Amino acid sequence: MKALKILLFLLKFFVGCAFIGTITVFAAYMYYSKDLPDVAELKVVRLQTPMQVLSADGELIASFGEHRRIPLKYEDMPQSVINAVIATEDSRFYSHYGVDPIGIMRAVFIALKSGSLSQGGSTITQQVAKNFFLTPEKSIGRKIREMILAIRMEKELTKEEIMALYLNKIYFGSRSYGIGSAAATFFGKTADQLTLSESALLAGLPNAPSAYNPISYPERAISRRNWVLHRMLDQEYITQEQYDEAIAEPLNVSYHVPKVAFSAPYVAEMARQFMYEKFGEFAYSDGYKVYTTITQKNQVAATTSVRHHVLDYDMRHGYRGPEKVLWQEGDTAFTPEQIQQALSKYMTYGGGMLLPAVVTKSTEQAATAVLSNGEAITINYDGMKWARSFISDNAQGPTPKTVSAVIKEGQQIWVRQVDKNWQLSQIPAVNSALVSVDSNTGAITALVGGFDFNLSKFNRATQAIRQIGSNIKPFIYTAALDKGLTMATILNDAPILRTSAGSEAWRPKNSPATYAGPLRLRVGLATSKNVMMVRAARAIGINYAADYLERFGFPRSNISRNESLALGSASFTPLQVARGYSVIANGGYLVTPYVIERIEYSEGGVIYEHVPEVACSDCLQELAYAEEDKQNISLDHVENVVTTTDGDTPDQNALTADSGFVLPENIPFERLPVDENQPKPETQPESQQPVYAPHVISSELAFIIKDALKTAVWGEKGSNWLGTAWRSRNLNRHDIGGKTGTTNLSKDVWFSGFGPDIVTTVWMGFDDHRRELGRARQNAFDERSYISAEGGARTVNPLWNDYMQVVLKGVPQKTEIQPNKVISVLIDRKTGMLATPDSNSIEEYFIEGTEPTQYSYKETGTQVTDEQGNTSELF
Structure with missing residues (x-):
């Protein structure tokens, strides 16, 4: 009986415990589950994945995210x-x-x-x-x-x-x-x-x-x-x-960072800034893939060309001394550990081209230096004989006779390896930019904003507003052709001794200051005759020329309205200049440069895909402006977007303004949904018909001015003069053309030119716009080479050539299609009139109806005035 009571007690106890336990578990479940999230969210979870920036060919160029x-x-x-x-x-x-x-x-x-x-x-x-x-x-x-x-x-x-x-x-x-x-x-x-x-x-x-x-x-x-x-x-x-x-199996581990196919930091930063502006911090964690328009072939060639030519310029102008002196000769030398500690504070620059090193021994014929990895290297005399002392941008000291005269023990220096041999080097003070655009679509295929992104994040290709110099001449000559002049029009290449009534004293000069007398416009453009450009601008009117520049996408606020405009006093960015040259190259269409091709999110869907306005070289589209009112062109539809980078602001002249390139607008700027029932953004439907860019100059004008720019490279058959772009003959192509540009005192030097479906603009100068590029020996390693001024032809035309040589390799030469209204007429070289049987003749292009109607006559003499005011008979 007692045992039964015990059993009943235990049963009640366990039942009670079970009941209480059940109530407790239920209460705990209700309490702790009331605010729990819906686990169904895990079906469409968004993992924190870094943003990837890729090239047009799908190669990784940057990754952003913790x-x-x-x-x-x-x-x-x-x-x-x-x-x-x-x-x-x-x-x-x-x-x-x-x-x-x-x-x-x-x-x-x-x-x-x-x-x-x-x-x-x-x-x-x-x-x-x-x-x-x-x-x-x-x-x-x-x-x-x-x-x-x-x-x-x-x-x-x-x-x-x-x-x-x-x-x-x-x-x-x-x-x-x-x-x-x-x-x-x-x-x-x-x-x-x-x-x-x-x-x-x-x-x-x-x-x-x-x-x-x-x-x-x-x-x-x-x-x-x-x-x-x-x-x-x-x-x-x-x-x-x-x-x-x-x-x-042995442990075979090492730290691997995300493998970047090639370097394009300025483009990656443009993409990063845009994505952060639209998505905030989520841009770095939502797994977006941003496909840019640049290609590996073009970008690598652009980066390599810019870096090599910036260093070449820097060596021509002399050695500015060591980065730092760690110990003086005769003092106790640093230990290897102290040297490594000192070098650990420095980065490599120029994509690993410039390495920090410390000199541990120096003799007349060679110096020994230690790199940051502990490797000892030897710098022979041939690797530093360029190092004439820097006096000013226009003057350098004599060629050093010994290594020890320049490199001394205890100095922290910069070195680079060229053809397995080590050279003394230095971080360049000058800078450069290159931008390359598909002239038919506006896609930016290469962009370099400076020598090294780690030295300066300021993007000179899109943000540096610099005087354009003679790079402006093709645009003003186009205006002159549209006003009625032709490539056969004769203008006097002679000093302008007085200005027009009411204007201040101004005496524009050729560079160099030599004058050839009456010349055809084609010759004046190809040889970059300044005084002829001024006369052409006066003939059509400065206001007309200034208004006409807007057709090429140049912002009105940057265009000066005085006669100096003819010589390039206006200031634009390299990207704006490339855009302007694209109009000439593509038949007259104002394409809008863009750098973002499409944006995908981590699940693989496309949330944005750019649809460019393209050039139409083979269609009969009407001009986007009224023929009877050519001076009033509305380009309000063209969006000008600028990004800014905090930090580097080299000078007021480099402040950003209208950059002339477009960034996406029509994409959802909220974070993408994680609700599986909510539809995801779909790829933009492809347009059934192409969207054409505005036709801002006639195809006939574009054809003639483009052909004239080819003359700047190849000259004229049977003539003994050279165009300013003659160095581009090295490319051995007859489908290229270009124009040099040098501003007063060589503060800015340019070269812009085209090849098949591509336009490239190169600029070089100091971030401090008050500083001139100066004069130096042409070859820093050859003391016999002559001294000359830096300029568009000498300084950046070779850079453009090196880049285009790579980009155009394997690209078939393109034959230009002559528009129906363009005719070829035999003219006299000297007079520009119709050729006679005894003329020194050449073929010239004209828009039908503008060709000369009179025949050439035998000249009786022409007086030419030189810079000092002396006159002589030219013929």
């Missing part, structure tokens, strides 16, 4: 990694429903036995719940929420989906999140290339990423890897043979 992550689908994850994770983290993963009671009991038992909580008993599902929805705090409340979420996840998601979330989210150390990024960071591989040993090593890292980091603590990492392999063997995921082979 977390390195390469999201993978479950089927793309190696089975060896999945097995290793299950064996070490959750051996009952496929049999439990989010929470593993056996695992919890085992963790409690081990905790009681050891006196510390060494195992948490969390399943992989629980870890996913914690990583996506909860904080890492250690509390009972957080643990309960974690369990509730895990159970809900098991109902909503498949095991494969949960495993994919885990392996894409988990932290592996060294800024790597997810197995895809970990494989790239530690092994430089894609996840599917991992060996069993490597899979086991990575699977062991999430438990303690810092403690088991294989780069910092290789012995710990090997021990952890071996334990993971042992667990895989126990769980029968691998055989004994596989285990033995994996254990014996």
Whole structure:
């Protein structure tokens, strides 16, 4: 009877406990689950993935974001990694429903036995719940929420989906999140290339990423890897043979950063600024892929050409001395450790071209220097004989006779390797920019904003507003042709001794100051005769010329309205200049340069794709302006967008204004939805008909001025004069043309030109616009080379040539299609009139109706006045 009472008491007690437990669990569930998120969000989760900036050919040029992550689908994850994770983290993963009671009991038992909580008993599902929805705090409340979420996840998601979330989210150390990024960071591989040993090593890292980091603590990492392999063997995921082979595999890890195919930092920064402006901090974590318009071939050629020619200019003008003196001759020399510490403060520049070094020994014939990696190098006399002392931009000292006269022990210097030989060098003070545009679409195929982005983030290609010099002449000559002049019109190449009535005294000069008397416009353009340009501008009117420049996309605010406009006193950016030359190259169409081709989000959808306004060289589109009112052109539809970079502001003349290139507007600027039921943005539908750019000058005008710019390269058959772009003959192509440009005192030098479907503008100058490029020997290594002034022809035409030589390699020569209204007429070279049988004749192009109607006559003499006012008979 007593035993029965005891049994009844126990029964009531257990029933009561069960009831109370049920009520407690229910109450806890209701309490802790009331504010929990919907686990269905995990079906469309947005992982923190860095923004990638890519070239038009799909090559990575930059990555922005704190977390390195390469999201993978479950089927793309190696089975060896999945097995290793299950064996070490959750051996009952496929049999439990989010929470593993056996695992919890085992963790409690081990905790009681050891006196510390060494195992948490969390399943992989629980870890996913914690990583996506909860904080890492250690509390009972957080643990309960974690369990509730895990159970809900098991109902909503498949095991494969949960495993994919885990392996894409988990932290592996060294800024790597997810197995895809970990494989790239530690092994430089894609996840599917991992060996069993490597899979086991990575699977062991999430438990303690810092403690088991294989780069910092290789012995710990090997021990952890071996334990993971042992667990895989126990769980029968691998055989004994596989285990033995994996254990014996050496640890072969090193730190791998995201592999950039080629350098284009100024373009990458343009893309980054735009994306940050539209998406804020989410731009760096939502996995956007920004495809730019640049191509690897063009960009690499542009970067290489700019850097080499900037350094060449810098060497021509002399050596400015060491970066720093660490110890004087006769003092105690630095130890190797002190040298390495001193060099660790310096970067390399010019894409690794310029390296910091410390001179440890110097003799008359050679010097020994140490690089930052401890390597000792030798600089022979041939590698530093260029180093005449810098006196000013216009003067350099004598050629040094010995190495020790220039390089001394204890100096921190800059060096570069050329053809396996080491040269003394220095960080250049001058800078340069290059921009290359598809003349038919406006796509920017290459852009270099300076010598080195790490030295200055100021983008000179889009932000530096500099005087254009003679680069302006083709545009004003186009205006003159539209006003009624022709390429056969004769203008006097003679000094202008007085100005027009009411104007200030101004005496424009040729450079050099030589004059040839009456010349045809074609010759004047090709040889860049300043006084002829002034006379042409006077003939059509300065206001007409200034208004006409707007047709080429030049902003009105930057156009001066005085006679100096004819010589290039207006100031534009290199990109604006390239855009203007594109009008000439493509048949008269004002294309709008753009740099972003399309934008994708991490799931692969396209949220923006640029549809350019293209040139139409083979259609009969009417001009975008009224023939009866050519001076009033509305270009309001053209968007001018500018980005600015904080930090470098070299001078007031380099302040940004209308840059003339377009950035996307019609894309959703909110973060993309994570609701699977909400439709995602779709690719913009392709237009059935192409969108044409405005036709701002006639195709006939464009053809004639383009042909005249070819004359600047090749001259005229049967003539003994050279155009200012004669150095471009080295390209051995007759489908190229271009124009030099040099401002007063050579403060800015330019070369702009075209090839088949491409226009490229190059600029060089100092960021301080008050400083002139000066004079120097043509060859810094040859003391016999003559001294001459820097200019568009000498300084940047060779740079343009080097770039275009690469870009046009393999591109067939293009034959220009002559418009129907353009006719070819035989004229007399000297008079520009119709040729007679005894004339020195040449063919010239005319728009039908503008050709000469009178025949040439025998000349009786012409007086020419030189700069000093002396007169003589020319003929």
